[in-house]
Amino acid sequence: MRIGLITSSPDHPVLAATAALLTARGHHVEVLDPTAGPAGPDGPNDSDGPHGQAGPFDPPADVYLLKAHTPAALSLARRLEERGAAVVNPVAATELCQDRLAMAELARWAGLPFAPTRAAADPAELLRAVEAGELLLPIVVKSRHSRRHDLVARVDDPARLRALAEEWPDEPVVAQPYLPSTGWDQKLWVVAGQLFCARRRSELAGPEHAELPDGDGGFGPAELSAERAAVALRAGEVFGLDVYGVDLLDGPGEPVVVDVNAFPGIRGQAGAPEALAALALRVGGAAPGVPRPRADGTGPGTGTGTGAATPASADAGPGTAAG
Numbered sequence: 001m002r003i004g005l006i007t008s009s010p011d012h013p014v015l016a017a018t019a020a021l022l023t024a025r026g027h028h029v030e031v032l033d034p035t036a037g038p039a040g041p042d043g044p045n046d047s048d049g050p051h052g053q054a055g056p057f058d059p060p061a062d063v064y065l066l067k068a069h070t071p072a073a074l075s076l077a078r079r080l081e082e083r084g085a086a087v088v089n090p091v092a093a094t095e096l097c098q099d100r101l102a103m104a105e106l107a108r109w110a111g112l113p114f115a116p117t118r119a120a121a122d123p124a125e126l127l128r129a130v131e132a133g134e135l136l137l138p139i140v141v142k143s144r145h146s147r148r149h150d151l152v153a154r155v156d157d158p159a160r161l162r163a164l165a166e167e168w169p170d171e172p173v174v175a176q177p178y179l180p181s182t183g184w185d186q187k188l189w190v191v192a193g194q195l196f197c198a199r200r201r202s203e204l205a206g207p208e209h210a211e212l213p214d215g216d217g218g219f220g221p222a223e224l225s226a227e228r229a230a231v232a233l234r235a236g237e238v239f240g241l242d243v244y245g246v247d248l249l250d251g252p253g254e255p256v257v258v259d260v261n262a263f264p265g266i267r268g269q270a271g272a273p274e275a276l277a278a279l280a281l282r283v284g285g286a287a288p289g290v291p292r293p294r295a296d297g298t299g300p301g302t303g304t305g306t307g308a309a310t311p312a313s314a315d316a317g318p319g320t321a322a323g
Helices: 013-024 071-082 091-096 100-109 123-131 158-167 226-239 272-284
Strands: 002-006 028-032 063-066 118-120 139-143 152-155 173-177 184-191 194-201 243-249 257-262
Touching (some): 002 013, 091 100, 123 139, 184 226, 226 243, 226 257
Parallel strands (some): 002 028, 002 063
Antiparallel strands (some): 139 173, 184 194, 243 257
16 A cells, blocks of 8 residues: 655654555555655656655655645645545645634534634734733733744733733734643544543743642543543544544633644654554555545545534624633
């Protein structure tokens, strides 16, 4: 079987381990680097592309793992989908997770306990809402469109928001109420229905949160409550994802989702490469022309729906209070 990796970092620990497993089983792993230039599904049909990029692209590989989320990577994956290739995760689902407002609207419409989310054209718009008494502090301000080195900041007073307005003058943003927590996040990763988890220090944590409250960094599926596990698995159904991450606030209370990520790093999780390799073989092994089921058994032909749900209406516009 031919398995394509859409990434500019094939040495990423999870991808490298997955590729090694697949190669050892006699499968051919190809790297498609979206930064490599014109070679691609619409480019020259050469046997080898630049920077180690493999080809040919016609016919496409049996399955592609979409790890990179840049515009170039998404464009490449979209052209492959148009040629009938199977892509994990689908481009539409990946793009949905990059728009934090659309993500929040869909999650809340589907009944997931997602943090209330309000959109604004820029931080200055949030500042005006605070000054008018329409938005209560503290809040968390994030770039609306998720990407590397984007804006994520806690705002406790108008002065901080005024500074963000000066630093990020044209940045579309979302605001969520700041909810007290331990300063740590519960990172839940799912690969084809298999759960992995760990605690990671929140980007918003202060120096008082340097250590875990219980002094123990150990956190695995055995310590994960059934309620939180169910939330993570439900997120995959809602967003149409097979490889994804769900960030929950740490603590003993009811779960609150603050983010959903398509194809995250899943670093340091024993069994993740094996799960990813099995997923690639399962999706890639579907007969050509037959609707491919999701790896967790849902999807076309299973009676449980396909792809992400669609909210009936949006209700988190500028007039919606965050809190």
